[in-house]
Amino acid sequence: MPSHPFLPTPLEAAILSIYPLTLLLGSLFGAFSSTTRGAPYDPAAQSFHPPELAPSYFARKRNVFNTYFVKVGWLWTTGALLAFAAAAAAAPRRARRGPRPGSRLAARYAAATALWYLVTQWCFGAPLIDRSFLLTGGKCEIPASAPSSAAAGAADGSVAVLSALECRLSGGVWRGGHDISGHVFLLVLGSALLAFEILPVALPSVRGLREERLVRWENGRVGVVGGESAEDNRDETDRERSEERRPEDTSQGGLGLGTKVALGVAALMGWMLLMTAIYFHTWVEKLTGLLVAFMGIWLVYFLPRGVPAVRFVLGMPAV
């Protein structure tokens, strides 16, 4: 049982700990494997170069999983969530009496999408990842060989661009700052979103996914979702709703094809996280990617537990 609504249950903590462990094991493997250490790594290109000498297929930037899966990872996350929502809606009547995804699934998805967008795509201009790169001393360097129009910048060969994309378009190299790993961020946020939405619905009788979650009620008291102490503090309507749901606790939930596909997408994200940990980025870049993703997960899944007003907007999975 967690000690505060803002904290995960032991099972949720165990699930979340898979992420740092994956990064740690992957980074250690990358650091000690002789094949990886012997391959030519180009820090400017942030990859093994030339690609033919990369230590594995997954160590090449243009591998099919990176190009069509991670690089459009939010589209996959969206599709997986829709598949899960469709499977839950189409579940047979008996399973439908099991926990539902919750009326605020779309709000939580929108919140997570907004975070992904601000961090990796656009934040009233350059995305947060690019802003932090510039703030930590990074700049866009234009090689002498670049077309003269692009190279018209400062004396040190750098140009005043605000984003990695602009830099690339002007033929430059994004160099010198701290580059938070966008891959780690997206893969952790996307797979955790799927896990936190699907598991409490698909595995309703597993302790720690639903009923051990602590919440703070409007009167300031803290209780367990669906537990006795919590119900004592809720209004009549809430109690009635929870009575309706009680027989579902023993059902198997709606683990239809869509849910299995969505879990498959989350698992592939886990695999790609491991590949990223082994073959790409520095330790600190991976760590900051993880921390930013964890911040997002906390905002969407743990802050609502402790703040009723936020819970009113974002709700909680399977409640």
Ligand SMILES: CCCCCCCCCCCCCCCC(=O)SCCNC(=O)CCNC(=O)[C@H](O)C(C)(C)COP(=O)(O)OP(=O)(O)OC[C@H]1O[C@@H](n2cnc3c(N)ncnc32)[C@H](O)[C@@H]1OP(=O)(O)O
């Ligand atoms: C009821 C249900 C609710 C839902 C109800 C809603 C209703 C439904 C509404 C629909 C509405 C539509 C809404 C959808 C909206 C979208 O989902 S459309 C969006 C589709 N687009 C995406 O998904 C884009 C996702 N991609 C990204 O965000 C960024 O590309 C990423 C993944 C964060 C990565 O960024 P990055 O620049 O590659 O950054 P980074 O990780 O630092 O990598 C640095 C380098 O190392 C390389 N690298 C790192 N790791 C790896 C690796 N593992 N392998 C190979 N290379 C690697 C990178 O390739 C990169 O190299 P370059 O490409 O720069 O040369």
